Amino acid sequence: MKVLIIGSEGMLGHDLVDILSKENEISTTTIWTLDITDIEKTIKTVKEINPDVVVHAAAFTDVNGSESKKDLAYQVNVIGTRNVAVACRETDSALVYICTDYVFDGTKGTSYYEYDQTNPLSVYGKTKHLGEVYIRDILNKFYIVRTAWLYGFHGPNFVTTMLNLAKTKNSISVVDDQIGSPTYTVDLAKAVAELIKKPAYGIYHITNSGSCSWYEYAKEIFEIAGIDIEVKPVSTEEYPQPAPRPKYSVLENYNWKMEGFEEIRDYKEALRDYMKLL
Ligand SMILES: NC(=O)c1ccc[n+]([C@@H]2O[C@H](COP(=O)([O-])OP(=O)(O)OC[C@H]3O[C@@H](n4cnc5c(N)ncnc54)[C@H](OP(=O)(O)O)[C@@H]3O)[C@@H](O)[C@H]2O)c1
Numbered sequence: 001m002k003v004l005i006i007g008s009e010g011m012l013g014h015d016l017v018d019i020l021s022k023e024n025e026i027s028t029t030t031i032w033t034l035d036i037t038d039i040e041k042t043i044k045t046v047k048e049i050n051p052d053v054v055v056h057a058a059a060f061t062d063v064n065g066s067e068s069k070k071d072l073a074y075q076v077n078v079i080g081t082r083n084v085a086v087a088c089r090e091t092d093s094a095l096v097y098i099c100t101d102y103v104f105d106g107t108k109g110t111s112y113y114e115y116d117q118t119n120p121l122s123v124y125g126k127t128k129h130l131g132e133v134y135i136r137d138i139l140n141k142f143y144i145v146r147t148a149w150l151y152g153f154h155g156p157n158f159v160t161t162m163l164n165l166a167k168t169k170n171s172i173s174v175v176d177d178q179i180g181s182p183t184y185t186v187d188l189a190k191a192v193a194e195l196i197k198k199p200a201y202g203i204y205h206i207t208n209s210g211s212c213s214w215y216e217y218a219k220e221i222f223e224i225a226g227i228d229i230e231v232k233p234v235s236t237e238e239y240p241q242p243a244p245r246p247k248y249s250v251l252e253n254y255n256w257k258m259e260g261f262e263e264i265r266d267y268k269e270a271l272r273d274y275m276k277l278l
Pocket residue numbers: 007008009010011012013030031034035036037056057058059060061076080098099100101128147148149150151155
């Protein structure tokens with residue numbers, strides 16, 4: 001298949017290129033070659049490539065920064081995504097849109113199914129959610145892939161942040177009342193490669209299985225790394241951040257399993273594999 005990856009220089013984008021290129025003919029764009037906020041250029045670029053599938057992994061991903069840079073977050077995540085969807089309609093390409101657990105408010109208390117009510121709390125979550133809405137309005141052939149807590153080799157992430165902090169600190173405080181599923185970008189990219197083989201369009205939750213708090217995640221990272229450091233659990237109130245985050249945003253990978261795909265491996269196993277290669 002001919003696959004266009006938009007946002008190919010991002011953390012996930014890099015792994016999408018590596019993995020999807022094994023079985024597909026790949027084209028890529030980066031912010032330097034295609035700014036998705038430009039509708040004419042987006043349509044022109046997608047038309048020239050004329051792909052079977054577009055994987056849209058570009059976004060304004062600074063969750064805290066989105067609170068103060070609302071317009072930029074809106075331009076990229078809403079208008080940019082609308083533009084990509086319009087371009088896909090012109091070429092009749094299927095679209096994979098990478099979305100987030102932050103479309104939920106986290107008050108359900110148990111894992112979120114694809115059919116659960118969305119209610120984003122932050123500007124980032126709201127803009128990513130509106131991206132979904134545009135796609136559903138504009139296209140018939142789409143896979144909306146909600147994922148969470150990504151880490152990978154090609155971008156800053158929680159794992160590298162923790163390991164860097166441990167170089168200069170003996171003690172770290174980490175939030176213990178937000179629960180989610182850390183997800184390895186390589187595992188997500190492999191899942192996307194499987195997904196696009198079937199015209200099983202719709203909304204998917206795709207994360208590594210298992211869940212933890214940021215505190216438990218940090219403890220696991222230091223245990224794997226063999227680093228002896230004090231990790232103190234703190235509440236969200238004790239560690240205020242500009243963007244509100246859902247307290248419990250574990251995503252039930254329900255549609256994924258209903259379509260017959262294999263459960264994605266446990267986050268601890270994926271984390272160990274990733275850290276071996278750091
Ligand atoms: N990271 C997470 O924990 C997480 C969790 C759930 C969902 N997601 C979603 O997963 C996807 C990939 O995330 P990621 O962590 O790989 O993000 P990332 O590393 O920040 O990559 C996003 C890419 O989009 C590019 N970009 C920004 N504005 C653009 C524009 N106007 N036109 C074209 N490209 C633009 C960025 O370029 P610059 O770097 O030059 O700005 C960057 O290369 C995103 O849709 C994100 O919302 C991420």
